[in-house]
Amino acid sequence: MLRGKKIGIIGTGNMGKALARGLLQANVITREHLLLSDRKAERLSTLVEELGAVSASNEELIAGCDVIILAVKPQDMESMLTPLRPLFRTEQLLISIAAGLRTDRLERCLQTEIPVVRVMPNLPVLVRSGASAYCLGHYASWPHGVVTSLIFSAVGLVVEVAEEQMDSVTALSGTGPAYVFLLAEAMAEAGAREGLPEEIAGYLAVQTILGAAQMMTQSDDSPSTLRAHVTSPGGTTAAAINRLEQQDFRQIFYNGVRAARTRSAELSQE
Numbered sequence: 001m002l003r004g005k006k007i008g009i010i011g012t013g014n015m016g017k018a019l020a021r022g023l024l025q026a027n028v029i030t031r032e033h034l035l036l037s038d039r040k041a042e043r044l045s046t047l048v049e050e051l052g053a054v055s056a057s058n059e060e061l062i063a064g065c066d067v068i069i070l071a072v073k074p075q076d077m078e079s080m081l082t083p084l085r086p087l088f089r090t091e092q093l094l095i096s097i098a099a100g101l102r103t104d105r106l107e108r109c110l111q112t113e114i115p116v117v118r119v120m121p122n123l124p125v126l127v128r129s130g131a132s133a134y135c136l137g138h139y140a141s142w143p144h145g146v147v148t149s150l151i152f153s154a155v156g157l158v159v160e161v162a163e164e165q166m167d168s169v170t171a172l173s174g175t176g177p178a179y180v181f182l183l184a185e186a187m188a189e190a191g192a193r194e195g196l197p198e199e200i201a202g203y204l205a206v207q208t209i210l211g212a213a214q215m216m217t218q219s220d221d222s223p224s225t226l227r228a229h230v231t232s233p234g235g236t237t238a239a240a241i242n243r244l245e246q247q248d249f250r251q252i253f254y255n256g257v258r259a260a261r262t263r264s265a266e267l268s269q270e
């Protein structure tokens, strides 16, 4: 579905750059079919040089692309789109990755019946292991979802959700990498408190998370089955898990996710 199509990315910061690299590495598109623009000329030229993609102004990119990915900060979106409005065509697909910006708000801003898809990716798209969820705008339909899936599967896993669920996505996978970073910190600190050199405790914590994550993605068993397999009655894992459960680990964790979802909903209203 992407054959012959031109994809443009406006904004080549962290996310735009990761997407551009991922699309080329996964052979989703050729370099001549990838247009990039950014108001930071130096940032743009460095990336264009690295990837061999096509450098463009925002206007050239919109004129020349079938799929346009908006990867600027949410607060820059409306001021960027407003002067470009007359250039958009209804046969194009517009994909926004801006956190908290609803599709109806983008549609109102564009004043055109253009298909809009909103995607919430997460930071590990930088290492092509992202988790992205998308929802369709008012003028978008399943083929636009398929195109979005093809693009974002170049940098990890992709699922479709309803727009009402986007705040929950933000709270789970959007914010989630930080939960795992916190877990790594807590594990390393605990190891150091129990007598390990700090550096070694840090290495062991991170490698343990990596290994466990790989097992969860490669095994047919659920995380809870994998955990049951390593929890022998009366053993060390049982001692640790029982203590965490008694101290309401799941509720504490849920409180954090809930706080993130509430904040995401507040930010969407602003």
Ligand SMILES: NC(=O)c1ccc[n+]([C@@H]2O[C@H](COP(=O)([O-])OP(=O)(O)OC[C@H]3O[C@@H](n4cnc5c(N)ncnc54)[C@H](OP(=O)(O)O)[C@@H]3O)[C@@H](O)[C@H]2O)c1
Binding pocket: 010, 011, 012, 013, 014, 015, 016, 037, 038, 039, 040, 043, 058, 071, 072, 073, 074, 076, 079, 080, 097, 098, 099, 120, 121, 122, 123, 174
């Ligand atoms: N980072 C994450 O983990 C994450 C996760 C999910 C979603 N997102 C979303 O992804 C989007 C991009 O985030 P990011 O972290 O990649 O931001 P970023 O690093 O700041 O990149 C955005 C780039 O767009 C440029 N830009 C701003 N206005 C422009 C305009 N009018 N025309 C052309 N380029 C323009 C910026 O230039 P300046 O530097 O001059 O502003 C910057 O180079 C955001 O909307 C964010 O909500 C990010």
